[in-house]
Amino acid sequence: xxxxxxxxxxxxxxxxxxxxxxxxxxxxxxxxxxxxxxxxxxxxxxxxxxxxxxxxxxxxxxxxxxxxxxxxxxxxxxxxxxxxxxxxxxxxxxxxxxxxxxxxxxxxxxxxxxxxxxxxxxxxxxxxxxxxxxxxxxxxxxxxxxxxxxxxxxxxxxxxxxxxxxxxxxxxxxxxxxxxxxxxxxxxxxxxxxxxxxxxxxxxxxxxxxxxxxxxxxxxxxxxxxxxxxxxxxxxxxxxxxxxxxxxxxxxxxxxxxxxxxxxxxxxxxxxxxxxxxxxxxxxxxxxxxxxxxxxxxxxxxxxxxxxxxxxxxxxxxxxxxxxxxxxxxxxxxxxxxxxxxxxxxxxxxxxxxxxxxxxxxxxxxxxxxxxxxxxxxxxxxxxxxxxxxxxxxxxxxxxxxxxxxxxxxxxxxxxxx
Amino acid sequence: xxxxxxxxxxxxxxxxxxxxxxxxxxxxxxxxxxxxxxxxxxxxxxxxxxxxxxxxxxxxxxxxxxxxxxxxxxxxxxxxxxxxxxxxxxxxxxxxxxxxxxxxxxxxxxxxxxxxxxxxxxxxxxxxxxxxxxxxxxxxxxxxxxxxxxxxxxxxxxxxxxxxxxxxxxxxxxxxxxxxxxxxxxxxxxxxxxxxxxxxxxxxxxxxxxxxxxxxxxxxxxxxxxxxxxxxxxxxxxxxxxxxxxxxxxxxxxxxxxxxxxxxxxxxxxxxxxxxxxxxxxxxxxxxxxxxxxxxxxxxxxxxxxxxxxxxxxxxxxxxxxxxxxxxxxxxxxxxxxxxxxxxxxxxxxxxxxxxxxxxxxxxxxxxxxxxxxxxxxxxxxxxxxxxxxxxxxxxxxxxxxxxxxxxxxxxxxxxxx
Numbered sequence: 001x002x003x004x005x006x007x008x009x010x011x012x013x014x015x016x017x018x019x020x021x022x023x024x025x026x027x028x029x030x031x032x033x034x035x036x037x038x039x040x041x042x043x044x045x046x047x048x049x050x051x052x053x054x055x056x057x058x059x060x061x062x063x064x065x066x067x068x069x070x071x072x073x074x075x076x077x078x079x080x081x082x083x084x085x086x087x088x089x090x091x092x093x094x095x096x097x098x099x100x101x102x103x104x105x106x107x108x109x110x111x112x113x114x115x116x117x118x119x120x121x122x123x124x125x126x127x128x129x130x131x132x133x134x135x136x137x138x139x140x141x142x143x144x145x146x147x148x149x150x151x152x153x154x155x156x157x158x159x160x161x162x163x164x165x166x167x168x169x170x171x172x173x174x175x176x177x178x179x180x181x182x183x184x185x186x187x188x189x190x191x192x193x194x195x196x197x198x199x200x201x202x203x204x205x206x207x208x209x210x211x212x213x214x215x216x217x218x219x220x221x222x223x224x225x226x227x228x229x230x231x232x233x234x235x236x237x238x239x240x241x242x243x244x245x246x247x248x249x250x251x252x253x254x255x256x257x258x259x260x261x262x263x264x265x266x267x268x269x270x271x272x273x274x275x276x277x278x279x280x281x282x283x284x285x286x287x288x289x290x291x292x293x294x295x296x297x298x299x300x301x302x303x304x305x306x307x308x309x310x311x312x313x314x315x316x317x318x319x320x321x322x323x324x325x326x327x328x329x330x331x332x333x334x335x336x337x338x339x340x341x342x343x344x345x346x347x348x349x350x351x352x353x354x355x356x357x358x359x360x361x362x363x364x365x366x367x368x369x370x371x372x373x374x375x376x377x378x379x380x381x382x383x384x385x386x387x388x389x390x391x392x393x394x395x396x397x398x399x400x401x402x403x404x405x406x407x408x409x410x411x412x413x414x415x416x417x418x
Numbered sequence: 419x420x421x422x423x424x425x426x427x428x429x430x431x432x433x434x435x436x437x438x439x440x441x442x443x444x445x446x447x448x449x450x451x452x453x454x455x456x457x458x459x460x461x462x463x464x465x466x467x468x469x470x471x472x473x474x475x476x477x478x479x480x481x482x483x484x485x486x487x488x489x490x491x492x493x494x495x496x497x498x499x500x501x502x503x504x505x506x507x508x509x510x511x512x513x514x515x516x517x518x519x520x521x522x523x524x525x526x527x528x529x530x531x532x533x534x535x536x537x538x539x540x541x542x543x544x545x546x547x548x549x550x551x552x553x554x555x556x557x558x559x560x561x562x563x564x565x566x567x568x569x570x571x572x573x574x575x576x577x578x579x580x581x582x583x584x585x586x587x588x589x590x591x592x593x594x595x596x597x598x599x600x601x602x603x604x605x606x607x608x609x610x611x612x613x614x615x616x617x618x619x620x621x622x623x624x625x626x627x628x629x630x631x632x633x634x635x636x637x638x639x640x641x642x643x644x645x646x647x648x649x650x651x652x653x654x655x656x657x658x659x660x661x662x663x664x665x666x667x668x669x670x671x672x673x674x675x676x677x678x679x680x681x682x683x684x685x686x687x688x689x690x691x692x693x694x695x696x697x698x699x700x701x702x703x704x705x706x707x708x709x710x711x712x713x714x715x716x717x718x719x720x721x722x723x724x725x726x727x728x729x730x731x732x733x734x735x736x737x738x739x740x741x742x743x744x745x746x747x748x749x750x751x752x753x754x755x756x757x758x759x760x761x762x763x764x765x766x767x768x769x770x771x772x773x774x775x776x777x778x779x780x781x782x783x784x785x786x787x788x789x790x791x792x793x794x795x796x797x798x799x800x801x802x803x804x805x806x807x808x809x810x811x812x813x814x815x816x817x818x819x820x821x822x823x824x825x826x827x828x829x830x831x832x833x834x835x836x
Contacts, residue, residue, distance in 0.1 A: 194647025211646060215691055225796065227680035227703045228629060228772025229612025232672040234796070239681055240668045246661035254650040262645035263657055264693045266686050273633055273701030273739075275682045283691030285645045321691075354646025378643065378652070 008104060009392040015100045019044055020092035028089045028383065033125040033136060034062050034167040041084050045099065045122055052107045054120070060174045061140035062124030062167060064099075068106045070117035076184040078406065079366065080105060080399075081121030083137060083358055087129055091385020095126060097373070098189040101392075105399050114403065115410045116184065123358050130154045130163070138361035143178040150174075179365070185333055186368040187402065188359045189395055191387060195378030196351060203391040204348045204398060205372035206338050210360045211260075211287040211352050212294050212326035218242075218305055222314040224270055224278030236313040239268050239277040244308035249284070249301055259297055260354060261286045284318075289326050289352040327360045330367035336409070337369045340401035346394040369402075371395060426522060427810040433518045437462060438510035446507045446801065451543040451554060452480050452585040459502050463517065463540055470525045472538070478592045479558035480542030480585060482517075486524045488535035494602040496824065497784065498523060498817075499539030501555060501776060505547055509803020513544060515791070516607040519810075523817050532821065533828040534602065541776050548572050548581075556779035561596040568592075597783070603751055604786040605820065606777040607813055609805060613796030614769060621809040622766045622816060623790035624756050628778045629678075629705040629770050630744035632716050636660075636723055640732040642688055642696030654731040657686050657695040662726035667702070667719055677715055678772060679704045702736075707744050707770040745778045748785035754827070755787045758819035764812040787820075789813060 020029045022037035022044070031037050042064050046056045049066035056066045064084065069075065082098025102120035121141070128134030131152045139145045150161045150171070164171040197205050222238035246263045253261035265283040286301065288294035302318055309316040334350075341348045351372065359368045373391045377384070438447045440455035440462070449455050460482050464474045467484035474484045482502065487493065500516025520538035539559070546552030549570045557563045568579045568589070582589040615623050640656035664681045671679035683701040704719065706712035720736055727734040759766045769790065777786045791809045795802070 192647065193644055194649075195643075195652045196647075196649060199652055213646070217691075225613075226611055226773060226798065227682055228631070228678065228705050228774075229610065229614075229798075230678070230772070230796065231612075231614060232668065232675065232678060234613045234617055237668070237680075239684060240664055243661040243664035243668075243681075246658055247665055250650065250655065250658045250661075257650065260646065260648070260650060262655075262692070262694055263661075264645055264686070264695055265689050265691050266657060266684055266695075267689075268682070268684050271683050271685075273635075273683050273703050274680070276680055277682050277684075285691050287646050354648070355644060356646075378648065380644065380647075 008396060009389040012100050012104055012392050013387065013389060015048070016092050016096050019096050029086055029092060030088045030090065031086045032130040033085050034163045038062065038084065045103065048103050049120065052103060053111065054106060058169065060164065060169055060171055061137055061145065062164065062169060063137045063141065064122035066103065066120040068118040069113065071113045071115050075115060075117045076182050077117040077119050079119050079121055079183050079186040081123060081358065082188050082190055083123040083126030085125050085127050087127050087381050089383060091380060091382055093191050093385055093387050094193065094380055097191060097387065101189045101395060101399065104396055105403065108396065108400055114407050116406065126358055131160055134356060135358065135361045136160065138358040140174060141179050142361060142365045145174065183366050185406070186359065186362045186366045187371070187399070188357060188368070189371045189373070189399065190357055191380060192372040192375045193355055193380035194375060197349060197372065197374035198376060198378060200349060202347060202349050203374050203394040204341055204346055205351045206334060206341065206348050207329055207353045207370035207372055208334055208350050209289040209326050209328045209352050210356060211289045211354050212291045213322060213324045214286045214294060214298050214320070215322035216284040216318050216320050218282050218284060218316060218318045220280045220309055220314050220316050222278050222312065225276045227274045227276055230276060235276055237276050238280040238314050241309045241312045241314040242266065242280045242282050245305045248304040248308060252301060252304065256297060258352060259288045259293065261297070261301060287354055291326050327363050329359065329363055329369055333367045333369040336405045337371060337402055340405050341398040343401045344394070344397040346398055371398060426814060427807040430518050430522055430810050431805065431807060433466070434510050434514050437514050447504055447510060448506045448508065449504045450548040451503050452581045456480065456502065463521065466521050467538065470521060471529065472524060476587065478582065478587055478589055479555055479563065480582065480587060481555045481559065482540035484521065484538040486536040487531065489531045489533050492600070493533065493535045494600050495535040495537050497537050497539055497601050497604040499541060499776065500606050500608055501541040501544030503543050503545050505545050505799050507801060509798060509800055511609050511803055511805050512611065512798055515609060515805065519607045519813060519817065522814055523821065526814065526818055532825050534824065544776055549578055552774060553776065553779045554578065556776040558592060559597050560779060560783045563592060601784050603824065604777065604780045604784045605817070606775060606786070607789045607791070607817065608775055609798060610790040610793045611773055611798035612793060615767060615790065615792035616794060616796060618767060620765060620767050621792050621812040622759055622764055623769045624752060624759065624766045625747055625771045625788035625790060626752055626768055627707040627747060627770050628745040628774060629707045629772050630709045630712050631740060631742045632704045632712060632738070633740035634702040634736050634738050636700050636702060636734060636736045638698045638727055638732050638734050640696050640730065643694045645692045645694055648694060653694055655694050656698040656732050659727045659730045659732040660684065660698045660700050663723045666722040666726060670719060670722065674715060676770060677706045677711065679715070679719060705772055709744050745781050747777065747781055747787055751785045751787040754823045755789060755820055758823050759816040761819045762812070762815040764816055789816060
């Protein structure tokens with residue numbers, strides 16, 4: 001790594017940490033959708049973008065959009081972005097790293113114009129905390145922010161529409177926040193927020209798809225009874241039934257990788273140590289990049305619940321809570337990203353994203369690719385969330401090669417994708 | 419069953435239901451230690467006892483004590499009793515049935531005097547609800563009510579001592595509540611509060627021992643993590659660990675009958691459906707009539723917890739909360755009770771009691787025996803708790819034979835026990 005390269009990674013990390021000081025809660029990083037500290041974030045990014053020669057505006061949903069022109073007016077646009085908001089008591093890199101990297105990419109061009117324009121987007125909302133609904137920024141960009149969403153209210157009774165107005169923006173031209181066409185690709189760079197890359201000692205991951213997800217609640221109903229006077233063979237123990245099921249879910253998912261299945265919430269009633277539980281509710285979160293595989297797994301896992309319950313004379317019911325299809329990313333763009341990393345001499349791992357990202361919203365409209373950076377300790381949504389400087393350097397080098405590949409593609413179309 | 423016998427069972431049930439109307443909470447049966455409705459209970463029982471020729475007093479802890487003399491002054495005494503208090507929203511038979519049966523037994527003597535006196539005792543407290551400590555009545559009887567217990571306060575800040583005073587009793591002569599010697603046996607008749615007798619279509623159970631008990635809390639500490647981004651093999655899932663353990667506990671107890679082991683309380687943190695649980699606390703309640711078997715089971719079950727945790731990189735700790743030895747009942751008196759039931763042509767099942775009873779407190783001081791009546795549906799501590807008239811008749815017939823056997827024993831000592 002050259003000194004210059006060390007410097008640019010350090011600068012990116014430093015900028016992320018500077019933006020982390022823009023917070024609603026002193027001493028932690030908490031920055032919800034269009035809250036006052038977002039003004040400071042916009043001001044910092046605007047300064048850096050304008051210094052790099054970009055034209056900056058804030059659209060009607062509060063997305064910050066920095067434009068770097070292409071060789072000719074009306075050139076197609078490459079979008080690069082991620083989100084500006086955070087969860088409560090967050091880390092300094094989730095989302096914002098991808099925006100700061102976008103600025104750096106334009107800076108690294110050193111004034112060069114490409115056969116395409118670049119728009120760096122800082123999405124105003126992705127985490128879904130303030131209005132209990134995620135992706136407000138990217139949904140607006142693709143014209144999918146509906147009236148119901150605009151009418152949602154936060155815990156203070158403020159609607160999305162009012163929040164936009166309070167921030168000093170005009171919600172009326174929201175349709176104008178949508179992409180005006182001409183965008184041929186979207187690149188999102190994001191921390192992995194998981195332990196896979198670290199466990200394989202790899203800096204970068206190439207995301208092929210964002211997993212689909214099923215969330216359900218299961219209710220096991222047995223018979224509450226005296227822990228001392230009820231012999232084992234006369235019990236209808238709802239906790240024992242759910243426990244057998246949880247172990248079976250874990251075993252099933254482990255033998256059907258890359259499926260992940262989680263029971264994260266369990267509540268037993270009456271919940272006394274000396275009473276056999278008569279009633280247990282448990283959550284199921286099941287994710288897979290292949291929707292058919294996910295649906296088959298849901299069926300199998302519900303059968304396992306039935307089996308664990310029935311043999312104890314326990315009754316089980318399930319209620320769906322969320323059903324979300326997988327979102328594949330663009331195969332051609334993903335291949336370009338892989339080549340770019342190889343060209344930059346950084347080994348990568350192809351993987352799926354188990355978490356949602358803005359790319360999930362953009363991908364059905366714009367060919368999209370995602371680059372993951374290793375998360376030390378797999379840690380995210382936590383103050384200790386971090387990135388390694390060498391991984392940031394690998395990401396910027398890969399991104400610059402990605403631009404070069406796209407430039408070459410557009411200059412010498414080889415396979416009809418350009 | 420003769421008409422007369424049908425009548426006496428119906429009268430016993432009717433008296434229990436009448437006493438059930440003495441309640442702190444209209445519409446349910448709730449009668450805690452020395453609360454106002456206990457005055458009505460005392461009045462009813464006193465009337466029935468005095469009508470049967472008994473001498474009645476209320477001792478310093480509020481136990482109601484009805485005395486029927488023996489053939490000669492100073493005859494040894496047979497104690498017959500159970501408790502007068504209830505849990506909140508209780509049934510009409512838990513405890514009180516044994517006291518009402520005691521009165522009926524004296525009535526059935528028809529004025530006959532035996533070579534021993536009979537004292538029917540309605541213990542003032544057994545459930546432990548008001549002062550979060552059970553057996554106050556029977557502990558006082560055997561002189562084990564200590565100063566710490568007398569100083570305990572209820573949820574209104576009233577001490578045990580004050581409650582005695584408020585009821586109109588004098589707590590000063592509490593030592594006088596103790597048994598003055600001369601009691602040679604204690605018989606307690608109680609509903610089973612479990613499903614065993616019903617499942618075997620048997621009216622009566624002869625209790626050989628009250629089980630010993632271990633209660634513990636286990637804490638499983640894994641690593642909270644994202645349910646979507648953490649593959650199965652990189653998890654430290656505390657819920658999965660505790661689930662494997664619960665299934666193992668159930669299997670262990672099932673294969674080590676008559677051991678019973680229960681996990682009735684489980685609390686997982688952070689407790690969100692999309693987060694792998696990092697922290698779970700769970701209760702363990704383990705009971706066996708053989709203390710050595712119980713201790714060995716605790717060791718085995720803790721090893722199972724260690725095994726389930728370790729293979730997931732989860733840490734487990736355990737903290738004891740209660741350790742209570744088993745209480746064997748008197749083998750000779752128990753044999754007499756078995757013979758009595760056989761003589762009365764009622765098949766019985768020898769069993770242990772998984773719940774605590776006053777006999778547990780008296781047995782170390784006075785040879786004690788216990789007779790269980792089948793609990794329809796295994797139901798207790800519930801408004802639907804009931805008894806079958808034919809089982810009540812079987813109990814009274816067995817009790818009268820028990821008295822006859824004791825009389826014969828004392829008249830013609832055969833084996834040195836009389």
